Amino acid sequence: MATMLFDIYRYDPEQGGKPFMQRFELDNIDPGMMLRDALIRIKAEQDETLTFRHSCGEGVCGSDAININGTNGLGCITPLSELKQPVKVRPVPGMPVIRDLVVDMQQFYHHYREVKPYLIRHEPEQEVEFLQSPEERDKLDGLYECILCGCCTTACPSFWWNPDKFRGPAALLQAWRFLADSRDQNTAERLEELEGPYKLFRCHTIMNCANVCPKGLNPTKAIGLIKQLMLKRQI
Amino acid sequence: MSSHHLSGLTAWLVQRLSAVYMALFVVAMTAVVVSHPGYDYASWRALFAQPLVAVTTSIFFISLLLHIWVGIRDIILDYVGGSPSMRLLLLSLLGVWLIAMGIWIVRIMLRVMLI
Numbered sequence: 001m002a003t004m005l006f007d008i009y010r011y012d013p014e015q016g017g018k019p020f021m022q023r024f025e026l027d028n029i030d031p032g033m034m035l036r037d038a039l040i041r042i043k044a045e046q047d048e049t050l051t052f053r054h055s056c057g058e059g060v061c062g063s064d065a066i067n068i069n070g071t072n073g074l075g076c077i078t079p080l081s082e083l084k085q086p087v088k089v090r091p092v093p094g095m096p097v098i099r100d101l102v103v104d105m106q107q108f109y110h111h112y113r114e115v116k117p118y119l120i121r122h123e124p125e126q127e128v129e130f131l132q133s134p135e136e137r138d139k140l141d142g143l144y145e146c147i148l149c150g151c152c153t154t155a156c157p158s159f160w161w162n163p164d165k166f167r168g169p170a171a172l173l174q175a176w177r178f179l180a181d182s183r184d185q186n187t188a189e190r191l192e193e194l195e196g197p198y199k200l201f202r203c204h205t206i207m208n209c210a211n212v213c214p215k216g217l218n219p220t221k222a223i224g225l226i227k228q229l230m231l232k233r234q235i
Numbered sequence: 236m237s238s239h240h241l242s243g244l245t246a247w248l249v250q251r252l253s254a255v256y257m258a259l260f261v262v263a264m265t266a267v268v269v270s271h272p273g274y275d276y277a278s279w280r281a282l283f284a285q286p287l288v289a290v291t292t293s294i295f296f297i298s299l300l301l302h303i304w305v306g307i308r309d310i311i312l313d314y315v316g317g318s319p320s321m322r323l324l325l326l327s328l329l330g331v332w333l334i335a336m337g338i339w340i341v342r343i344m345l346r347v348m349l350i
């Protein structure tokens with residue numbers, strides 16, 4: 001069956017040398033094959049040193065975010081049939097490369113941790129469950145589904161420019177997820193934490209995040225809602 | 236309220252409000268100018284000597300300077316990420332330049348309005 005060409009980013013900092021693109025040719029491509037399947041086969045059949053992350057293989061775990069023909073996405077849910085050849089596969093941009101397609105996600109997780117992605121109550125814990133009305137629960141749709149793949153944040157120019165200070169779309173989407181939660185009581189502190197020119201306000205509504213999110217989420221919209229809430233509480 | 240408090244939400248709000256004001260002002264000014272063809276120097280001065288025009292024009296220039304401050308500050312914060320001292324230097328230069336422009340504008344406006 002069909003043959004496809006791949007140009008894959010190779011880099012091993014421990015060996016020294018410069019990053020380079022390596023050409024691979026893969027035959028017997030099935031019509032339904034995903035990019036992740038191709039990477040697995042290249043590793044098994046042609047070069048076992050090729051290094052990449054992957055796990056669930058169905059867009060749930062969020063570990064195989066890569067840059068595919070210039071756009072971030074998950075290898076496991078990107079059909080080869082939709083890709084122009086040679087397929088250029090790179091690590092997600094703006095992150096330190098550990099090896100080949102594997103990047104260091106420290107910075108990303110740091111920002112996630114900083115938004116305190118969990119419910120915070122100031123009142124004493126109650127003995128029963130915290131109930132939500134269906135409407136209150138609906139507000140979390142489009143927020144809780146994030147798999148923390150990092151496609152959005154690493155596609156964001158504001159994050160490339162200020163990776164240490166700007167929280168990035170993924171963390172800000174989660175910030176809004178807890179601001180929007182009727183059970184959370186930490187609104188004032190959460191908003192105060194995001195004030196200043198960098199953490200939230202480096203966002204210039206470029207919208208790369210919403211374009212690339214494999215779960216179809218919209219961090220730009222969440223960021224807008226955070227700004228709105230800040231404004232409402234000021235006046 | 237700490238100063239960092241003013242630098243996020245307030246800057247963002249100032250940018251938007253000044254943009255809206257300037258857009259409205261430019262449209263209104265254009266309409267005024269187009270509807271009175273054949274301006275000469277005297278009628279031009281008379282126009283700006285009217286209190287309403289003088290005040291709205293002054294607000295326009297205040298908006299312009301504030302808008303420039305937020306916009307150029309954004310560019311500096313985006314592109315000069317690595318070096319805090321470089322950032323401080325550029326922001327100071329920007330501030331000095333905007334203050335100088337402001338003084339110049341006040342001088343012109345005062346002369347137009349008072350004489």
Ligand code: SF4
Binds near residue numbers: 146152153214215
């Ligand atoms: S918002 Fe979307 S792109 Fe960003 S980390 Fe979550 S799932 Fe990935």
